[in-house]
Amino acid sequence: LLKLAAQPKNIAGVREAVAARARQLGADEGTVDDLKTAVSEACNNVVLHAYPDDAPERPLEVSLRQEKNGLQLAVRDQGQGIQPRSGRAKGLRMGLLLVGAISTCFVLRSGHGRGTELTLWVPLRGDLA
Numbered sequence: 062l063l064k065l066a067a068q069p070k071n072i073a074g075v076r077e078a079v080a081a082r083a084r085q086l087g088a089d090e091g092t093v094d095d096l097k098t099a100v101s102e103a104c105n106n107v108v109l110h111a112y113p114d115d116a117p118e119r120p121l122e123v124s125l126r127q128e129k130n131g132l133q134l135a136v137r138d139q140g141q142g143i144q145p146r147s148g149r150a151k152g153l154r155m156g157l158l159l160v161g162a163i164s165t166c167f168v169l170r171s172g173h174g175r176g177t178e179l180t181l182w183v184p185l186r187g188d189l190a
């Protein structure tokens with residue numbers, strides 16, 4: 062479990078830590094690549110969307126758990142939650158589509174003022190998919 066501040070400079074480190082842990086748990090390179098993509102998208106969303114620009118603290122939590130034939134990645138923040146679309150969208154809105162394409166299943170939980178949690182599952186290896 063990693064706990065750190067949601068800042069752009071921290072994302073590469075989180076991605077590499079998740080990749081290293083996944084390899085340790087027996088993930089093949091395809092799964093490692095998918096997890097790197099997913100963790101980048103999820104953390105970038107926390108950096109970009111979770112907190113107002115002037116937030117004094119920007120907590121970000123990332124965990125990777127071993128399950129029977131797969132891995133569970135969870136990315137959590139304590140931000141404002143998913144807001145209704147504001148017209149001036151900042152991104153391409155591809156992040157969650159990518160997560161959906163990569164994972165066996167994902168769950169996005171968010172509440173106004175209660176933060177957001179993205180949980181997703183991937184098979185440990187291609188031969189278990």
Ligand SMILES: Nc1ncnc2c1ncn2[C@@H]1O[C@H](COP(=O)(O)OP(=O)(O)O)[C@@H](O)[C@H]1O
Nearest residue numbers: 106107110111142143152153154155156157177
């Ligand atoms: N952690 C988060 N906190 C608040 N809103 C979020 C969070 N993650 C995603 N969102 C919302 O979901 C939308 C879709 O995310 P995504 O598919 O990654 O597209 P993009 O980041 O390019 O806008 C975001 O535009 C944002 O409104």
Ligand SMILES: [Mg+2]
Nearest residue numbers: 102106152156
């Ligand atoms: Mg995004």
